[in-house]
Amino acid sequence: MIETAISIAFWVSSCLTLLIIALPSQYIPRRVRQETGGNGKEKVTVQILVLGDIGRSPRMQYHALSIARHGGQVDIIGYQESDPHPEITSHSNITVVPLPPHPAILQTNNKIVFLVFGPLKVLFQILSLWICLAYRTKPAKYLLVQNPPSIPTLAIASVVCFLRQTRLIIDWHNFGYSILSLKLGNRHPLVVISKWYEKFFCGWATAHFCVTNAMTRILKDDFQITKAPILTLHDRPASHFKPILDEEERTQFLASLKEVAATEAELATGDVRVLVSSTSWTPDEDFSVLIDALCRYSEIATTENTALPSILAIITGKGPQKEMYLNEISARAQAGKLEKVDIRTAWLSTLDYAKLLGSASLGVSLHTSSSGVDLPMKVVDMFGAGLPVVGWNRFEAWPELVTEGVNGRGFGSSEELASHLTDLFGNLSKLENLRNGAQKESLRRWDQEWDPIAGRLLGVT
Structure with a gap:
């Protein structure tokens, strides 16, 4: 009996030790100051997460460029399917961290097949996101997440931010559940669950950006976000868009x-x-x-x-x-x-x-x-x-x-x-x-x- 108890205690303690060792490192301002010159001033570090093609996410690229031009350090995380803005790849303060593409077999427009392949795609994304956010990148002061997609982005980002003592900011472009409803209909159980999921995990964020005043109103009234600031940040054109008059x-x-x-x-x-x-x-x-x-x-x-x-x-x-x-x-x-x-x-x-x-x-x-x-x-x-x-x-x-x-x-x-x-x-x-x-x-x-x-x-x- 005593030997069994000792054996159980050994394996439990071993598992807990491995878990503690494997936990992602935390954001520590003092360590950031040492790594960036030790001049006593904390350098702002931001991770920007795009669960999509970075090259086709102009707003998130603009976020990265604005932060970098003001002296902040940026990791922009996402898929590399097309060329991003040239300054994204050339700026010394920006690092592109590519996510591995999911297997092509998991892509489908068939509603019935989607119900089978959808969870498999999510599992693959969960693993790749966790590895990238928790281990492949250094801890940052902020994690700015594009939403949608919401699943599994918001859940993984929330847990990683909690473990790393990183401040989560959600940049709302739309609602994930409303896009899902285009495929499945408003009353489908997965759409209902998706809306609940989005409402739950957005409560973990320390701040929110919205592309319209109307979206800001919905987050306040329908999602009932009251503690974190909700800021309307309208899209505006970047400097490379200009008329050709000649x-x-x-x-x-x-x-x-x-x-x-x-x-x-x-x-x-x-x-x-x-x-x-x-x-x-x-x-x-x-x-x-x-x-x-x-x-x-x-x-x-x-x-x-x-x-x-x-x-x-x-x-x-x-x-x-x-x-x-x-x-x-x-x-x-x-x-x-x-x-x-x-x-x-x-x-x-x-x-x-x-x-x-x-x-x-x-x-x-x-x-x-x-x-x-x-x-x-x-x-x-x-x-x-x-x-x-x-x-x-x-x-x-x-x-x-x-x-x-x-x-x-x-x-x-x-x-x-x-x-x-x-x-x-x-x-x-x-x-x-x-x-x-x-x-x-x-x-x-x-x-x-x-x-x-x-x-x-x-x-x-």
Whole structure:
């Protein structure tokens, strides 16, 4: 009996010892000061977590750049699927920490298969996130987490922050449960659980950033966050977004894109208007709305108002539904429904995308908002390039970004969008008025928004 008790005590103590040894190291300001020169001043250290492609997460890249430019040290953690902003990889204060990609077999759009593969994907992400946050990186003063995705990000981040004595900050772009409901429906048990999960773990955060005032209100009223500060930090364009005012420079850039080389002659004569839309090719952006509108525009331009110019529509982005829509576009073109419209797709670098926006005539946003309180950053980028916008406006937060008739127009159907296209491209003075409004909107930039809000909270400004 005594030998059994001794044996149990030995194994319990051994396991506890291993657990204590394996715990991640804590954030200690004194140690940070020693590692950064020992001048008595604590250097602000921040980990930025993106459970997605870093290159397609501009807001989180802007956070990293702002912190680094003010002297803070940043680890930006996420997947490396596309090239990030050039300064992210070249700045001495920024370290990119890549997450291992999950097996391709776990990706699916099938609802039934998703219920099986979803948990497996989460398990893989839990392990990779834990290893990265707890062991592959040094402890930081702050962990800034992009939300969504919420599962498993918020849970892992909360536990790691507790063990490391790191302050958790959540940057709310949308709600994870509302995106999940697009696949499963609002009343599905997983959606209900996801909402509870999001509400529970957001209570662990020491501060919150929101992209709209409407989202801030929901966190206060519905999520009942009362102890931690909730700060609205609107998206603003970065400095590399700017209009290209020189017509020759604009034409040369557009002609340099292999995707539009066939229309170089029309671009040179000014007989074509360039329309740009950036999409993630996901269910929250119904791209058929734009296709239908362009077909209607082509019909009007060939039968009712032949003075209307041709449209070159350049669609940028990657996503799961891209192939489906490309097949639809091809079928419409073969049926003769896009005679005065040429639709091209492109995947561009950060800087070339900015130049494309600066060279275009009109931007289109198809973002419908799963929650009603988030905003598409693509519109912010378009304004930064002085590009007027027409966008889906049937959600609460839209007026926080676009002033109707001043810097853009809203629509709620393909018919409304087609009407805007024919009106603006048929009356260039109206388009120019919107462009003037967009250029005024571009005057307030990211740093002006970030410094007094996030910079002050993090202690770098």
